[in-house]
Amino acid sequence: xxxxxxxxxxxxxxxxxxxxxxxxxxxxxxxxxxxxxxxxxxxxxxxxxxxxxxxxxxxxxxxxxxxxxxxxxxxxxxxxxxxxxxxxxxxxxxxxxxxxxxxxxxxxxxxxxxxxxxxxxxxxxxxxxxxxxxxxxxxxxxxxxxxxxxxxxxxxxxxxxxxxxxxxxxxxxxxxxxxxxxxxxxxxxxxxxxxxxxxxxxxxxxxxxxxxxxxxxxxxxxxxxxxxxxxxxxxxxxxxxxxxxxxxxxxxxxxxxxxxxxxxxxxxxxxxxxxxxxxxxxxxxxxxxx
Amino acid sequence: xxxxxxxxxxxxxxxxxxxxxxxxxxxxxxxxxxxxxxxxxxxxxxxxxxxxxxxxxxxxxxxxxxxxxxxxxxxxxxxxxxxxxxxxxxxxxxxxxxxxxxxxxxxxxxxxxxxxxxxxxxxxxxxxxxxxxxxxxxxxxxxxxxxxxxxxxxxxxxxxxxxxxxxxxxxxxxxxxxxxxxxxxxxxxxxxxxxxxxxxxxxxxxxxxxxxxxxxxxxxxxxxxxxxxxxxxxxxxxxxxxxxxxxxxxxxxxxxxxxxxxxxxxxxxxxxxxxxxxxxxxxxxxxxxx
DNA sequence: CGTAAGATTGAATTAAATCAACTACAGTGG
DNA sequence: CCACTGTAGTTGATTTAATTCAATCTTACG
Numbered sequence: 001x002x003x004x005x006x007x008x009x010x011x012x013x014x015x016x017x018x019x020x021x022x023x024x025x026x027x028x029x030x031x032x033x034x035x036x037x038x039x040x041x042x043x044x045x046x047x048x049x050x051x052x053x054x055x056x057x058x059x060x061x062x063x064x065x066x067x068x069x070x071x072x073x074x075x076x077x078x079x080x081x082x083x084x085x086x087x088x089x090x091x092x093x094x095x096x097x098x099x100x101x102x103x104x105x106x107x108x109x110x111x112x113x114x115x116x117x118x119x120x121x122x123x124x125x126x127x128x129x130x131x132x133x134x135x136x137x138x139x140x141x142x143x144x145x146x147x148x149x150x151x152x153x154x155x156x157x158x159x160x161x162x163x164x165x166x167x168x169x170x171x172x173x174x175x176x177x178x179x180x181x182x183x184x185x186x187x188x189x190x191x192x193x194x195x196x197x198x199x200x201x202x203x204x205x206x207x208x209x210x211x212x213x214x215x216x217x218x219x220x221x222x223x224x225x226x227x228x229x230x231x232x233x234x235x236x237x238x239x240x241x242x243x244x245x246x247x248x249x250x251x252x253x254x255x256x257x258x259x260x261x262x263x264x265x266x267x268x269x270x271x272x273x274x275x276x277x278x279x280x281x282x283x284x285x286x287x288x289x290x
Numbered sequence: 291x292x293x294x295x296x297x298x299x300x301x302x303x304x305x306x307x308x309x310x311x312x313x314x315x316x317x318x319x320x321x322x323x324x325x326x327x328x329x330x331x332x333x334x335x336x337x338x339x340x341x342x343x344x345x346x347x348x349x350x351x352x353x354x355x356x357x358x359x360x361x362x363x364x365x366x367x368x369x370x371x372x373x374x375x376x377x378x379x380x381x382x383x384x385x386x387x388x389x390x391x392x393x394x395x396x397x398x399x400x401x402x403x404x405x406x407x408x409x410x411x412x413x414x415x416x417x418x419x420x421x422x423x424x425x426x427x428x429x430x431x432x433x434x435x436x437x438x439x440x441x442x443x444x445x446x447x448x449x450x451x452x453x454x455x456x457x458x459x460x461x462x463x464x465x466x467x468x469x470x471x472x473x474x475x476x477x478x479x480x481x482x483x484x485x486x487x488x489x490x491x492x493x494x495x496x497x498x499x500x501x502x503x504x505x506x507x508x509x510x511x512x513x514x515x516x517x518x519x520x521x522x523x524x525x526x527x528x529x530x531x532x533x534x535x536x537x538x539x540x541x542x543x544x545x546x547x548x549x550x551x552x553x554x555x556x557x558x559x560x561x562x563x564x565x566x567x568x569x570x571x572x573x574x575x576x577x578x579x580x
Numbered sequence: 581c582g583t584a585a586g587a588t589t590g591a592a593t594t595a596a597a598t599c600a601a602c603t604a605c606a607g608t609g610g
Numbered sequence: 611c612c613a614c615t616g617t618a619g620t621t622g623a624t625t626t627a628a629t630t631c632a633a634t635c636t637t638a639c640g
Contacts, residue, residue, distance in 0.1 A: 048409070096463040097476060098544035104459050116459060118452025119338070125459070143448075154444065158433075161451040162408025168458040169394050169406060169415070173386040175465050176505035178597075180628070186387060207587060215466030217629055222588055238587070238637080254388035468629075470596070497619060507597055512620055528604085528619075 032086070036060040037136050039153055042084060046110040048159045050152055059153060061136045066129040072113060073127040079117025081137050084160070085109050088133025089204050094125045103212040105171065106130075106205060108194055112160050130204040175215055177255060183214045184224045185252030188234065192243055199243040228252070322376070326350040327426050329443055332374060336400040338449045340442055349443060351426045356419040362403060363417040369407025371427050374450070375399050378423025379494050384415045393502040395461065396420075396495060398484055402450050420494040465505055467545060473504045474514045475542030478524065482533055489533040518542070 032041075039059040043050035063086065066072060072083055075095070090107040094116075104125065107113055113135070117123040143157065174186040187210065195201035203210070207225075211218040225236045233249050235242040243249055322331075329349040333340035353376065356362060362373050365385070380397040384406075397403055397417065403425070407413040433447065464476040477500065485491035493500070497515075501508040515526045523539050525532040533539055 094459055094463060096466075097460075098467075098546075100545075102463050102466060104462050115452060115455050119449050119456050120452075124456060158447075158451070159409050161448070161455070162405060162410075164455060165405050165451070165458065166409050166414060168455065168462065169384055170387075172394050172458065172462055172465060173384060173392050175462060176392060176502070177386075177388075178505060178507075178627095206585095212466070215468060217468075218586090219588080219630080220628055223628090226588075255390075256388075468595090496617095508619080509598080509621085510596055513596090516620075 032063055032134075035063050037063055037086070039156070042136055043156055045086065046084060046160070046163075048156060048163065050156050061138055064135050064137055066133040066135060068129055068131055070129045070133075071126060072129070072135065073117075073123050073125060075122075075124055075126050077117075077123050079114060079121055079123050080141065081114060081139055082157075082160070083113040083127075083135040083137060085111045085113065086134040086136055089130045090127045090133065091130055091205055091209055092125050092127045101212075103205075103209045105168075106209075106213065111167070112164055115161060115164050118161075175213075179255070180214075180216050180220050180224050181227065181252055182255050183216065184210075184221060185228070185249055186254075187214060188228075188241065188243075189249050189253040191241075192246070192249070199246070201241055203239050203241055322353055322424075325353050327353055327376070329446065332426055333446055335376065336374060336450070336453075338446060338453065340446050351428055354425050354427055356423045356425060358419055358421055360419045360423075361416060362419070362425065363407075363413050363415060365412075365414055365416050367407075367413050369404060369411055369413050370431065371404060371429055372447075372450070373403040373417075373425040373427060375401050375403065376424040376426055379420045380417045380423065381420055381495055381499055382415050382417040391502075393495075393499045395458075396499075396503065401457070402454055405451060405454050408451075465503075469545070470504075470506050470510050470514050471517065471542055472545050473506065474500075474511060475518070475539055476544075477504060478518075478531065478533075479539050479543040481531075482536070482539070489536065491531055493529050493531055 037045075037060060039061070040050055042061060061084075064072070064083075066088070073092075085107050087109060090111075090113060091103060092105045092107060092113070093101045094104050096102045105111075107127065113127045114123060116125050118140075138157070143154065174183060174190075177183050177186065191203065192199070192201060207221045208218045211221045214221070216224075228234050228249075229236045231248075233243075233245045233252065235244060327335075327350065329351070330340055332351060351374075354362070354373075356378070363382075375397050377399060380401075380403060381393060382395045382397060382403070383391050384394050386392045394415065395401075403417045404413060406415050408430075428447070433444065464473060464480075467473050467476065481493065482489070482491060497511050498508045500506075501511045504511070506514075518524050518539075519526045521538075523533075523535045523542065525534060
């Protein structure tokens with residue numbers, strides 16, 4: 001029943017990286033039993049190979065359920081655990097050189113929280129759960145000790161770290177894109193690609209936080225969303241997104257810009273009425289606040 | 291003679307982080323003997339604590355000398371080593387989602403190259419030496435094996451990774467700064483702070499590469515350099531930089547902008563003649579191309 | 581139903597990209 | 611030694627894009 005993990009080759013650039021992700025939701029739930037997840041299941045879940053070990057199922061990590069607004073990682077707290085996101089999403093902030101809070105990432109399933117605490121032993125960031133969220137808790141105490149479930153687990157942690165570095169690099173490449181529509185397009189395409197490649201998904205964070213991450217003003221984010229909506233590439237209604245033209249969105253994200261969009265107001269049929277029939281009564285399932 | 295390492299507390303944000311750096315050049319040279327550096331000396335050099343180990347001097351890493359243009363890390367190559375920069379600097383590029391090369395970092399003493407290869411086992415970036423450079427080579431083979439010089443070394447690697455994540459975060463915060471003068475100011479201040487806090491230093495990379503890193507056009511980088519020069523904050527002559535007003539540079543970097551600078555041409559006395567006497571005949575020592 | 585926080589839109593302003601010279605400098609070969 | 615040449619850097623003029631300030635609009639929620 002538990003097929004051996006297929007090592008997914010990673011794309012050159014973490015942004016477009018196709019996630020292994022959960023095999024499917026029910027399978028994942030099977031892997032989590034009694035609030036714990038085995039090292040093997042976690043490795044498969046995040047899509048990283050776990051080197052052969054005598055008993056990969058013997059090491060099990062605690063799982064914690066967090067609600068909207070919960071803060072597992074707080075700047076200044078001693079770094080005792082890493083958190084691998086199983087379900088849900090987080091917003092991670094840091095204090096920049098000017099003393100202002102800045103969003104530096106939104107974490108989702110298979111991302112890791114708390115890696116910034118490894119260097120000094122204290123977290124430097126603050127991660128807030130944006131919705132109902134499950135995380136696997138990896139204790140750091142004794143991780144380097146020879147006896148700690150052997151070499152396989154350590155290699156796994158190294159890969160986890162390595163991947164986060166990859167994702168940071170992809171993020172930086174994204175933010176260096178000159179135009180707002182390119183940055184936002186890349187952000188949306190990434191969110192789409194990591195939403196099980198579904199064309200419909202929710203953005204659980206505020207426009208202000210997207211703006212902070214991308215280095216834009218919230219007005220520009222809002223306007224650019226409207227432009228993408230108006231040109232028919234996506235439908236954006238607050239937190240609900242439907243991708244209508246995946247290829248065009250990808251072109252937008254890579255800088256092949258559909259520029260010169262007119263600045264006419266987005267026509268809305270009426271309050272919360274479905275546009276093109278893309279939103280139905282079950283829209284609520286898109287975002288569980290808690 | 292070899293005083294035990296003082297654990298340097300890390301700043302909240304990696305950008306303004308005061309480097310431990312080499313105790314001094316001669317001390318560093320003492321620590322490198324026969325082309326090798328001990329784990330203990332390397333840990334002290336990069337300013338990260340090495341947990342107590344029976345014999346921290348027993349593990350020694352090979353050192354390699356690289357010349358301008360050498361490429362120790364190449365995208366696609368199998369990731370077999372990490373490289374800790376001892377001396378000199380590198381420019382690291384990646385291929386972004388649009389297929390264009392993009393500078394994602396300039397590495398300097400105590401930075402680590404090759405961490406992006408840990409996730410998949412192959413490097414995704416390319417690092418080019420910008421000048422005469424020394425690196426310590428950390429072999430990854432067997433790093434996770436129980437016997438590999440014990441736990442202390444592994445912890446050290448974790449911290450090395452954690453710090454690079456911190457620096458990436460700081461970089462992202464810098465790049466999210468809206469204004470060009472803020473980004474460039476942060477870049478220069480960082481370079482200054484990590485040049486042994488010296489007020490005179492060289493920028494071994496091209497303007498084009500700074501522009502690529504910061505997400506600006508090369509013309510804007512050039513113009514902004516001229517503006518900072520004109521306002522008397524720094525003197526910039528091609529690759530040579532002298533900080534005249536460190537506090538003003540810091541204010542610029544944190545967004546407290548000395549805006550409204552006039553757009554008059556930078557007055558140069560004559561070809562390569564010293565301005566304000568800040569450049570002398572020994573300017574050449576600032577940059578060793580090879 | 582009223583309220584407040586978040587989101588959107590508009591108009592005016594400001595900053596940066598782009599296009600196009602032009603300059604400085606290192607390296608090369610006469 | 612000097613002219614030639616190509617690369618990197620600088621500057622100006624113009625166009626384009628994003629910010630800012632301000633006014634609604636929408637929606638979640640008590």
